[in-house]
Amino acid sequence: MNEQAVISEQDQLKENIRLLGRVLGQTISSAHGDEVLEQVEAIRKIAHDSSNNDEKARSELTSLLSSLSNEQMLIVARAFNQFLNLANIAEQYQSIAPGQENTHSGERVLVEFIRRSKDSVSAKDLQKALEELSIELVFTAHPTEVSRRTLIQKHQLLNDCLEALDKSTEVEQQDDIHGRIAELIAQAWHSDEIREQRPTPVDEAKWGFGVIEQSLWFAVPKFMRRIHKFLNDETDITMPTDWMPMSFVSWMGGDRDGNPFVTHKVSDEVLASSRWMAMDLYLHDVEQLCAEISVVVCNDTLRARVGDATEPYRVLLRQLRDDIHETRSYLSAKLTGESTDAKDVIQHTEQLREPLQLCYDSLVDSGLELIANGLLRDTLWRVHAFGAPLVKLDIRQDSERHTEVLSELTRYLGIGDYEQWSESDKQNFLLSELASKRPLIPADWQPSDNVQEVLNTFRLIAKTDPNALGIYIISMARQASDVLAVQLLLSECGCTYRMPVAPLFETLDDLNRSEHVIRKLLENDAYRGYLHGKQYIMIGYSDSAKDAGFFAAGWAQYRAQEALVNVAKEYDLQLILFHGRGGTVGRGGAPAHQALLSQPPGSLQGGLRVTEQGEMIRFKYGLTDLAVQSISRFAAAVLEGNLLPPPEPKQEWRDIMDQLSDTSCEVYRGMVRENPEFVPYFRAATPELELGKLPLGSRPTKRKPGGGVETLRAIPWIFAWSQNRMLLPAWLGTGEALEKVRQDGGEQELITMFEQWPFFNTRLSMLEMVFTKTDPWLARLYDEKLVPKDQRHLGEDLRSKLENSVQQVLDLIPTHSLMDADPQIHASINIRNPYIDPLNILQVELLLRSREQGEQSKETVLEKALMVTIAGVAAGLRNTG
Structure with missing residues (x-):
């Protein structure tokens, strides 16, 4: 990007921030009077000088903020918190604004890589890399997610207003948009930023579904249309209609590691809620297809299916619409506990794909590619990406919970205490039981509540459609027995399919031992047979950094991946490394393209599976165009990492x-x-x-x-x-x-x-x-x-x-x-600092007052003001954890 483009982009960003900030000021004045607004403005001006290392301004700012009452502190904290949220909106919009020459654009990075690769990579190799491209995004809940969903929705609407303002040329139309901006900011100001109750795991899962409903549902076909067009325009490569390089998984309602609120009943409810949302979204698509595709010509295959109907496509699509509607009614009743005559018709993705593909093929055979490649193809792409489950649910549990089950069971059976056995004895016992034809768990055994819950989770897995589930992750996995234990419990609880089981290596010692553990497992013929040629392994970034610090964790992660890639080659396995990255540097966070290309050569050959957490989901996927950019960025990095891998370190x-x-x-x-x-x-x-x-x-x-x-x-x-x-x-x-x-x-x-x-x-x-x-x-x-x-x-x-x-x-x-x-990021930080600093100073004073009052304090204004400062600092730094 040239310097002039950077200046222009920054000017536009500042103008939008000024606009939103001015309206916020008007809102504050209207709600609390000019005197309060003047106080906020005075604080802002002093904070600007303070952020430039002006010691006098720092002293003045600290004294002024410390002198405020709790009630005044709450208003000031809310003002600066709201401003930082508005700055985030403006910056988010700027990154996807039409006409911006943005070097951070994921699409631009992807396009430039494919163009560049033509000089060094054969068309055959590029096509193979595209065919094997796999991006699996795993959305996780966040214990420090600070924004309420109601405010997030208002922020999305404000983004729409900025876009409309950019496109508007009529004065009256611009006035209307300014009025809408004022309305939304007023709504946000008069809403409570801090939720009163903790969200439940089901609430978190529904929040995740909301991101799909509002953004990703539209982003997936938009990304696919653009990459197909680019490949057609720039290369000789034509990808098939069923090519889908991305899929989506969730931990919300499945991650029970240290979370006592995630039970088998919660997971069952989340699975049903996910399917309900899928049916609701597909219903809208198919109803629109029914309304639009009134075509009368069709191929012989479709004609044989529908008979002599005048409008053959509508016959098939109406049947699909009715089946989806019936399934949604069934799931509604299940979720509300009501009785219903509705049937659970659509249980598998193929039931959605087959009739849509039949319509698509018929239109193409009839020379109507233009119609086939419109909404119908978009819907097919959604089916390939989301399927009937919408998102797959991963299950995660701590290895100690599995040990607890087996210890209690072996004590009941009178054969000792499993937990006290050596690793060799554990493995021999587990392998023997995996090979045994008799059940290990007696029918009359009454385990403790904790153990029963673990067993109930495995039984839920056994009765669930495997296509609705992702993988089983074992946190704090340290030995081969931790993996074999899960396989045995799955088998004992009636799981007839082979659910992928992934050890999570997350401390320094565990990362260093990972090669040994996997080798020990792969030495066993039965274990290799279970894998069906595919091994998942999760690399933990958060806990390794917490355990050993930045350099040690990063180097251990690198060396572990390197060693595991070599082991996989040795045993001719497809290795899928699952990266448990967070948004912050301390948890493995970094710009996606840069982070992926810094991994060892070969580590992306099995595709990319990566966590996206909490507020980073909003920042990267909360808007359709943002999601397209994020997906494009991942695609570019995986393709480059596989086709032009980084050098081996000397x-x-x-x-x-x-x-x-x-x-x-x-x-x-x-x-x-x-x-x-x-x-x-x-x-x-x-x-x-x-x-x-x-x-x-x-x-x-x-x-x-x-x-x-x-x-x-x-x-x-x-x-x-x-x-x-x-x-x-x-x-x-x-x-x-x-x-x-x-x-x-x-x-x-x-x-x-x-x-x-x-x-x-x-x-x-x-x-x-x-x-x-x-x-x-x-x-x-x-x-x-x-x-x-x-x-x-x-x-x-x-x-x-x-x-x-x-x-x-x-x-x-x-x-x-x-x-x-990176002048853009530098400028972004400079814009925010004058608004974050007062929140930090307020937080210090509020912490002091709260601690002086002690645990008996019932000062709700003080506690709320403290929460607002925490939310505001998080919003200003653009990450919370």
Whole structure:
């Protein structure tokens, strides 16, 4: 992108932000009076100076905000929170606005790669890569999701207004749009930003279905139309109608790891709700097809199916419409517990696909490709992408829960305690029982409630259509027995099909052991037979980073993937690596294209399976065009990773990464695990304890009650550190590690790694992003107000480590200026900072007041204001965990 285009784009973005901000100001004035608006504006102006390191402005801003009453704080917090949400809307729209020359455009990246690849890749290889292209997006709930669905819907409508304003030329029409913008912003201001009740897992699942209904349902055919057209225009490649490179999976209602609210009944309800939504969406499509396709000519196959009907397509489509309607009625009754005469007609995807494909083929045979390739083809693409289930449901459970089942069972049978056995004895027992023809679980056994729930989940899997389910993920998988245990329990509970079982390797030790575990499994003929040539393995980013820090986790993930790719080749298996990435750097987050191309060569050959979490689902898929861009970006990265893979790292680079990993892990663990002052400091300097009170996601913030950092989930761990602007998990240990390599004479090699190795380049680029969002001044303010004096030295030490980490990275990147290579992101952060800073200062004061009042405090205004600041900081940083 040329400099002039960047300026033009930024000017347009700022104009839209000014427009939305001006209307918000009018709304605040109307609701609370000019005096309140003037106060908000005064704070904004001081905050702007403060964000430019003006010490006098910082002092003035802190004093002013600290002097406000709780009620005043709530209004100010809401104002800045709302503004940041409006800035997000403007920025989101700008990324997809027509006529913008956007280097971040996923479509542009995809198109440019295919054009570029023609010089180095044969048409045959490109076509094969396209045919094998597989992108499976796994939507997960988020325990720190901060935006209510009602506000998200208003934000989507505001985006539509900005688009309409762009296209409008009539003054009267523009006036109408401005009026609609004012109405929507007023609705948002007079709504409660914070939900009163925690969402249930079913609520979260319905939120996920809503993203499909409002966006992805339209994005899938839009993406397919565009890529087909491009391939037809630019290449000799023609892909078949049934080619569908993407599919969708959900963890919402299936992820029971540490979430006691996800039960077999919840999963059953979510499966039914998902099918209901699918039937509702298909019903609209098929009704429109019935209305439009009044064609009278058809081929012999369709004629044989419908007889001598004058309008053959309508006969077939009306029957399909009635079957879908009947199925939707049946599912409605099931979900509400009412009796019904309706039948569950459409249970399998083929029942949707076959009549639609028959109509399509007949139209093509009749020379009516124009009609065939309209709405009918769009609907067929939706059937291929979503199927009858809409989204497949993954099931995830902690390995300890399976061990608990087998221990209780073996004790009941009088053969010992499974949990106490050696790994060898466990494997021998499991393999023997898998080969046995007799049942292991006695009919008269009455297990404990916890064990019964695990067994009920396996029985639900056994009776569910396998096409409605994804895979079974074992969190905290450490040994081969953890995988065999799930296979045995599936078999014992009557599962007649082979559900894919994926170990999740998520701590440093588990990642390092992953090759050994998989080899041990693959040595067994029966296990290899179970796989049918396809092995799923999940790589954990969140917990590995929480366990070992940034460099150590990233390098362990790389080496584990590398080793697993080699094992899969050895056994001639298709390896599908499932990436448990989050939105933040501390959880594996990075720009999709950059992150995927930094993986080891061969790691994308089985396709891409990746989690998309919470607020990142909104940011990447909440609007149709955003979803098209995101899918395009993934497609480009997977194609490039397979056709033009990144280089193998040199041995010298591996040696340096080993050193960076060891040094950074030692520093990270030395602080987080071994320093007895760290946990008390962490809980004083961040809102970690207060986060547990917020009615955010359905899942508790801890896997187990009590305990320290080790029991805290990775997401709220990172969330807490983002709130006080330290973002500690994403960088702690990196400065010392880089400094040691440089002192040992490795500086030039580090620079070469940055220039030539995508993996290392991405590491430093991710750190650049983190450092632009940290703010030592604000972090110090949290310490001064909230941390006991005898613990503040720890904060000083951490800020010194942060300063050193920033300097070490600056010394290695060519520009010696953070985010210089990405001016759009840099500009975005600069726009937000004057609005995030007051929220941080308010949060400090509110935390102080809340803690002084203690647990007995019933001050609802104070608590609500605190929640709003947390939501606002999250909105401003564009990620929560």
